[in-house]
Amino acid sequence: MSLRQYEYALAVADEGSVTAAAERLRVAQPSVSQQIRGLERELGVQLFARTPSGLVPTVVGRAFLREAQVAVNASRRARATARAGADELVGELTVAVQLGFGTRQLPGALGALRRRFPRLEVTVFEEPSSAELDRLGRRGVLDLALMAACEQTPDDAHHLGDEEFVVVLGAGHPRLAADRVELSGLAGEPWVRFDRDGALDAVLLNVLRDNDVTPSAVARVSQTATAVRWAAAGLGVTLVPASAVPEGHAHLVRPVFPAVTQPVVAVLRKGPGPAETALLELLRRETWSHSFAPVS
Structure with missing residues (x-):
């Protein structure tokens, strides 16, 4: 087995077809098919099932792909570390953020990182579950994660500050x-x-129950910006991290009493490379702990 086979299998899983994976990898379609068949023969299992919507990983395939992703990420990090010089850093960086956290701070830090290392490729995604973030971090899938809590050791986890939660009114x-x-x-x-x-829903529910409020859900959303806009339109009220309030809505936002805050923790993978270390330092320079000032 080779890392190239792992990369081909991951591309097929992402794209749902050999043709699309080949286009993404910029290789001939028969080459991808051959590598996948060879990988399945060597493993003695079927990694993909053909469905009307395309190729879908089997149960065994999903388990294999999780480990393949860890191996590919480790290889990319090793190459990036080897190539890192005083003025240049190349490679890939995978960052995950607990939904709603760092909405204001992370773009500035990432922008500074890209200006410093223009050849560095950064992938960022939001994850609503802090437990899933912690699991992905322990599996080695993530280079850096921002979350409220984790099970990592103090050497891996870095407290950046505290995120204030605010209520949005119509x-x-x-x-x-x-x-x-x-x-x-x-x-x-x-x-x-x-x-x-x-x-985020767990924070809202726990906070309101502590204050003898039983929240009735008029709507459920997946994104903080959507929650703010719907609350602003008068559909209902909502509770979000202050940094997640989109521009133009500050006049509809108020701090709450008792105050609601959560820590913001940056968790680095074990044995972090220069890219992760540089991003952590840039995040430390951002303002995390603050008091929200309502706009009249």
């Missing part, structure tokens, strides 16, 4: 007259909530 809502909104005063309000298995 235009004309009577509680906009206050500089700070008491959570207990939101009893009976309809709520724009998040996916049931996500960390």
